[in-house]
Amino acid sequence: MAKILIVDDEEDIAELISDVLSDEGFETCVRFNGEEALEIVEKETFDLIILDIMMPKMSGTEVCNQIRDKVDCPIIFVTAKNQLLDKLLGFEIGADDYITKPFTIEELVARVKAHIRRSNRVITNKDTITIGEITIRKNSFEVFKNNVPVELSTREFELLSYLMSNAGIALSKEQIFDAVWGSNYGEIGTVAVHIKSLRKKLDTEEKYIKTIWGLGYKFIKVVD
Amino acid sequence: MAKILIVDDEEDIAELISDVLSDEGFETCVRFNGEEALEIVEKETFDLIILDIMMPKMSGTEVCNQIRDKVDCPIIFVTAKNQLLDKLLGFEIGADDYITKPFTIEELVARVKAHIRRSNRVITNKDTITIGEITIRKNSFEVFKNNVPVELSTREFELLSYLMSNAGIALSKEQIFDAVWGSNYGEIGTVAVHIKSLRKKLDTEEKYIKTIWGLGYKFIKVVD
DNA sequence: AAAAATAATTAAAAATTATTAAAAAAAGAG
DNA sequence: CTCTTTTTTTAATAATTTTTAATTATTTTT
Numbered sequence A, B: 001m002a003k004i005l006i007v008d009d010e011e012d013i014a015e016l017i018s019d020v021l022s023d024e025g026f027e028t029c030v031r032f033n034g035e036e037a038l039e040i041v042e043k044e045t046f047d048l049i050i051l052d053i054m055m056p057k058m059s060g061t062e063v064c065n066q067i068r069d070k071v072d073c074p075i076i077f078v079t080a081k082n083q084l085l086d087k088l089l090g091f092e093i094g095a096d097d098y099i100t101k102p103f104t105i106e107e108l109v110a111r112v113k114a115h116i117r118r119s120n121r122v123i124t125n126k127d128t129i130t131i132g133e134i135t136i137r138k139n140s141f142e143v144f145k146n147n148v149p150v151e152l153s154t155r156e157f158e159l160l161s162y163l164m165s166n167a168g169i170a171l172s173k174e175q176i177f178d179a180v181w182g183s184n185y186g187e188i189g190t191v192a193v194h195i196k197s198l199r200k201k202l203d204t205e206e207k208y209i210k211t212i213w214g215l216g217y218k219f220i221k222v223v224d
Numbered sequence C: 001a002a003a004a005a006t007a008a009t010t011a012a013a014a015a016t017t018a019t020t021a022a023a024a025a026a027a028g029a030g
Numbered sequence D: 001c002t003c004t005t006t007t008t009t010t011a012a013t014a015a016t017t018t019t020t021a022a023t024t025a026t027t028t029t030t
Helices: A011-023 A032-045 A060-067 A082-092 A105-123 A154-165 A173-180 A189-200 B011-023 B034-043 B060-067 B084-093 B106-126 B154-165 B173-180 B190-202
Strands: A001-005 A027-031 A046-054 A075-081 A095-099 A128-131 A133-137 A142-145 A209-214 A216-219 B001-006 B027-031 B050-052 B073-080 B097-100 B127-130 B134-136 B140-143 B209-212 B214-217
Touching: A001 A011, A001 A032, A027 A032, A027 A095, A027 B050, A032 A046, A032 A060, A046 A060, A046 A105, A060 A075, A075 A105, A128 A154, A128 B097, A133 A154, A154 A173, A154 A216, A173 A189, A173 A216, A173 B140, A189 A209, B001 B011, B001 B034, B011 B027, B027 B034, B027 B050, B034 B060, B050 B060, B050 B106, B060 B073, B073 B106, B097 B173, B127 B154, B134 B154, B154 B173, B154 B190, B154 B214, B173 B190, B173 B214, B190 B209
Parallel strands: A001 A027, A001 A046, A046 A075, A075 A095, B001 B027, B001 B050, B050 B073, B073 B097
Antiparallel strands: A128 A133, A133 A142, A209 A216, B127 B134, B134 B140, B209 B214
């Protein structure tokens, strides 16, 4: 489940948020000031961070600036000062969302869920992917090349699906193996065999599936 | 620049949003009902969609459900009905954000920018480094010189990646060796050989990779 | 200016990794 | 249960990369 960091100097509010999100099935972690937040961010990774703007010593914006390079997850700001909103949201800092006090806990939960859902979606959900001449439809387990159906076995399909979902990204053989076969499986060499059969069925010229020597494979992102 | 689709049956509101976002430098596209929205989404891709919930015939939620499989971009809902918020945001539909009428145009713009900024960040964060004519993309294992792809072996790529990540810093051969090969490895002389091949492939003039006598190497930080 | 130290350049050997085909094993269909 | 198809394993070959080591060139020191 998603792991959420809550940073707020008002301890009871922080705990409240934490409790509610825990009830919703999230794993939470609470810190009461900016310094502590920086520390924990160095050590652990989070799927989302909730950050109070107004904190003594180090403000939420400062914290945000310091971690933005290292951290990729959405950051939701909590603020009481409505008048700062424009500046806050649009420009200065790398916020992804904000919520103003007083807020209903339902709204916070809803926003958290929307962000988490989005993160998950970006990685996987997309039923149809088309790159160059090749199209796959995940729901129907179909593959087309130039709109002509191509028959693949289940494993071949899953492999292709994983590659195309991560088009443009160099994937190590281990990564592919874990994703398609699951980590405690047999020989990793089987990846190469399935790559071979995929190529044979729909990429005889090796235009789409590129070998990255010493690492693994990559499905190209755009066609020349 | 980012391309935004606005779907709202109240034509003046749709136009207003479109005008403001155009002023902010976004490319906009307006549709006045769900059917038209579905059509245009089939043909073009957008970076963000603003979707009114309350529309005759086909509601915003319906539209959202139908396009979610094909479309990956953030969707912001516009709604007047506060009471539906929880349901809206958290669960049923694949919304990424919502904004309630009446809203200030500033808030909408701010939210749009936050989403666009986030999308860009996820893609680029630390992934691409460009110095002078040379660009590397870590995720895709690609190297370009003047936008022309250059083929490197894995070791060469990792070496270049390390050098460019530490551009402007003098690195000892030992440092480089430890970082790229790992400390308990073979001969340190291999560093020089790989520097040689890097220079051969993309720095024949030795403009970028400088030798620091008695120490090691440095990738220049800025081009003259 | 010569000697010493360090780096650059090579080419060939060694090691690693990818490809391929075929056999074995497992899963599924009738 | 048997036959067929799919998947996995194996192993030999081919291709590529990395390392080694010897030579040449350059810089620094004396």
